[in-house]
């Protein structure tokens with residue numbers, strides 16, 4: 001054969017493959033989610049997330065130092081609220097001495113360079129396990145947005161770098177931006193969970209925080225997984241309202257959405273490689289059906305190729321170690 005073009009030339013050796021690689025992952029891309037618990041010296045493995053832990057603040061701070069030493073520049077905080085502090089208003093969410101607020105202060109104190117983000121939604125604090133306030137069996141939008149503003153401002157007072165509203169109420173990004181401005185927090189960013197779908201893959205996360213909805217589902221506020229164009233609408237509206245970064249969530253079943261959003265916006269796009277995606281890789285690896293390390297790197301590189309600038313992932317530490325090898 002006399003071929004004009006032989007595509008295998010660029011695949012021949014590791015050197016040429018790495019020279020022409022289009023998408024690469026580095027610890028700079030990672031946001032490490034952390035589950036924080038009350039108490040001291042407490043470390044609980046999440047049953048449906050093998051080798052992932054909920055830790056008390058002292059051990060969380062130790063973990064953050066380790067993440068920093070591995071080159072990870074950002075953490076996304078979630079706390080587990082005690083049952084007796086949960087109610088329908090979610091008011092523990094803006095307690096200035098609440099676990100989240102103490103965690104922000106302690107982490108910024110211990111590792112000032114670490115970029116601290118916080119999840120903003122009422123579900124861990126809600127007696128109903130919903131992301132908003134419930135009235136007559138409905139998750140009411142506008143009163144919830146008021147609560148989310150209070151929550152965001154209290155995180156800002158504690159020193160957060162960026163808040164990440166994950167609730168999918170209408171108008172919350174604009175309201176939070178206004179709340180931050182009114183209170184002088186002009187340096188606090190907003191990463192909007194813009195295209196957040198009602199997904200069965202959040203199951204393990206809800207185990208981790210004991211935050212499963214007590215009734216119904218989240219389909220009246222999170223997006224319908226049939227929809228694509230709606231994701232663009234959500235992202236563009238959030239940017240207009242003041243989002244600095246927009247997120248697509250979940251990750252793996254939504255790579256098309258990551259690409260579409262990336263092509264449509266002029267802000268960085270993040271993707272959340274969520275708990276159920278972590279559980280799937282862990283479970284298959286445990287069964288000996290896939291190679292875990294290779295699956296992690298292939299998955300994360302896939303997010304970059306799809307257009308993600310940042311990746312929130314429970315594999316952040318494992319992947320940073322693999323990349324740094």
Ligand code: PBG
Pocket residue numbers: 119121123131166167201202203204205206218273274275276
């Ligand atoms: C809460 C929230 C959820 C996740 C992040 N923030 C769960 C939900 O909406 O029910 C899921 C993260 C994961 O599954 O890893 N609003």
